[in-house]
Amino acid sequence: MTTVITYGTYDLLHEGHRRLLERAKALGDKLIVGVTSDSYDRQRGKLNVHDKLLQRVANVRATGLADEIVVEEYEGQKIHDIEKYDVDIFAIGSDWRGKFDYLGDYCEVVYLERTKGISSTQLRSVEDGMLALGIIGAGRSARRMVKESWRVSGVQILGLYSRDIEQALELSQEMELAQPASSAQQIIEESDAVYIASPHGTHYEYAKEAIEAGKDVLVENPITLHGDEAVELYNLAKDRGVVLLEAAKTAYFTGFRRMVEMARSGGIGKIKAVDATFTKLIHDGREVEAPDGGALSEMGTYPLMAIFKLLGLEYESASWDVFRESESGVDTFARISLKYPHAIATATVGIGVKSEGDLVVSGTQGYLYVPAPWWLTDNFELRYEDTRRNRHFFYPFEDSGYRYELAEFVKAIRAGKLTSFKWKPEESIATVKLLEQARKSDLL
Template sequence: MRVITYGTFDLFHEGHRRLLERAKALGDYLIVGVTTDNYDSSRGKLNVSQSLMERVRNVTDCGLVDEVVIEEYEGQKIHDIQRLGVDIFAIGSDWAGRFDYLRDYCQVVYLDRTKGVSSTLLRQENQGILSIGVAGSGRIAARFVAEARYVSGVSVEAVWSRTPEHAAEFASRFELERSCASYDELLTRVRAVYIAGPHGTHYDLVARALAAGVHVLCEKPLTLSAAQATELYAQAEEAGLVLVEAVKTAFSPGFQHLIAIARSGSIGDIRSVDATFTKLIRGGRETEAPDGGSLSELASYPLLAAVKILGTGFTQVRTRSYRPAGSEVELFSQVDLDYPNAVAIARTGIGVKSEGHLVISGTEGYIYVPAPWWLTEYFEARFEDPSRNRKYFYKFEGDGLRYELADFAALIRDGRTASFKYPPQESIAIAGILETARASAEIFGAAAGQGSLDG
């Protein structure tokens, strides 16, 4: 029986070896496809650190493989299976269902993730592997684990949740090494933690992780207070640890190029940034006091656009918010930022739907980014003379969480503590805007007489 499997095999470790052992046991001849750098890039695989030849050597040196092929393009698996007379296609169970189409050509086997390959063993085998724990077991945590498989050099090993049965189910569903009974236990098992709990828990969870010597990637908003954000970044800096607020847009290739073009002077001096992000949410923690509302849920994105383009030197923050009778939180807000020579408008809504575009206006032209601009794949630079107009296209892979994770892992690997893509001073500035906006918003709607959003 001829068996084939595929992978990047970057930073070859014991988990790779055990996967190949199990594939080899399915037949008597094992073929391994190793992906090229270009193909990895085209399918959204990030942070591959070894060359193709090094990765091929990783595979051949393990002594389990009878033949190696190079995977160069989408659809090659079908051709390889037919050309090489393959009987069984084997792949890790984290790809379950993804390759069912190959059943028309051979048997497809999804191999369960090898449990018991501890993060300690991975670190001993290769210092390039970053073991990660997940604090939280909701939807965003699930998306994170799914996205992590596209980032080379990381391994999600454990999960903790305030509801133990949820953590156990999560660990089983994603074949993690363990679910932890406490957050403190989680912190002893990993080198880094991804925090995906409710907004109000972020400050405490981040501070405890940093005190334990663990790097932190925390979902937005990092905090709802500038003072708390400042304190956390100072704590990380003092400990020599990486702390990153996970605003995925900031790390995506299209948005990075957008900022560079906007600030290059190509549309003249920028006078206005107008950004909107709305999504309809009918219930859940996003609609509950004290930490819910459209500002805390969504404003990090439009405020990111304002701060990245106009900077942190705003002089005034003014907010109007809609809160209907019976609602604990505001459902729509507009934040106006005044700068010495420009203005920014950030609109958010969880009970009001609007066009989610981004417009950057300059003295020579403007940049238009259609909805959903925060998943930046396409934008246009437009001018008075339409012959000067330009269109730009970029890839935004998956849910986008792979970009923030790749940058986070690269910072740790390279011994740096802050990223130019989203430095601490910008994160702190946005926390301050959120704090001011929520505390001083002018309320309109049926709840207009109830004061600020803080009650």
């Protein structure tokens, strides 16, 4: 008798899960299904799990495909289970390809190809809780989002569209997605919600089309390049009753939120200054091409986010220094300075200049330090005159962090909330307007 074992969360059980179980069962005579415990899901960074363990086990049992069900509770249990149950084949979805090769020392490892081309209706669970997400764009952000989506419960990538047909085909094949859509309209119509990761200058047109079609929309930052467009989109989303969220991932990290809360609750006294820097060296690609490229459009959202979250939106004056490439006119280094009634702040960005990418929040009793890269906030330190009082805090996150913005998006949809307090429309709009002003400044 050939014994097969497979594992998963099986939250909001849907057709994709069922098909994977069917293919695993077809590999042998007996199928053992491991269902992850609630605590293990949290430990391994699985977000937004809707069903509790007992419900998920019951749903798997109801398929009639599992001959035996076990609960996976800790890292390394797979080896224990394989030996305990004398397993011949370990089967898992191909999105984990290579991850479990080490189990080849204990049994045969089979990576099952993910089911392509499942419709939005087929993706939905019996509780109607599965979200079919369409992607517009096929670049770096789209690729990361597809990978991260596998770690967010209740969402499934339906497919994607990109004006760059070759790039769209390549990404779809690499990530085992359905054939790319032939138009933005098609992917919008077929999806429950849309993630927009196209070039910055196209965000507005795609977001508007999706919102007008009644779809919830997650848009990479900057949400648009023009303040009036941002205002229009948020107003339109409110009128249509759909979620519009800017995918500024740092805002959704636990570490960043805890840092802001610590600073604003008096941990360092009254905040008097915020200095945030984000630079990276980029030599080619859309980031360095006119008219939409540049340090401000590429990275400006993040340091302004830190400033606005720590000091608010009511600054008295703003100034900036912007250095551009003489030939392309693209800004390669910029510094925005803001003056508040009782504080000052600077936001520094660069794609042609490298600097220490840290965040310093100065207060009347001490200061808060977030080391580079602070926008991937996984730790920060409260520092005082008496160094014995210093305190260090750690809030690790998983992978590139895209799962956190996606999880917040799905959470807002489920809760029927059109916005998130973690990155409010007024904060997003203020950021776009300030970046637009700086980008339009005279050449130096």
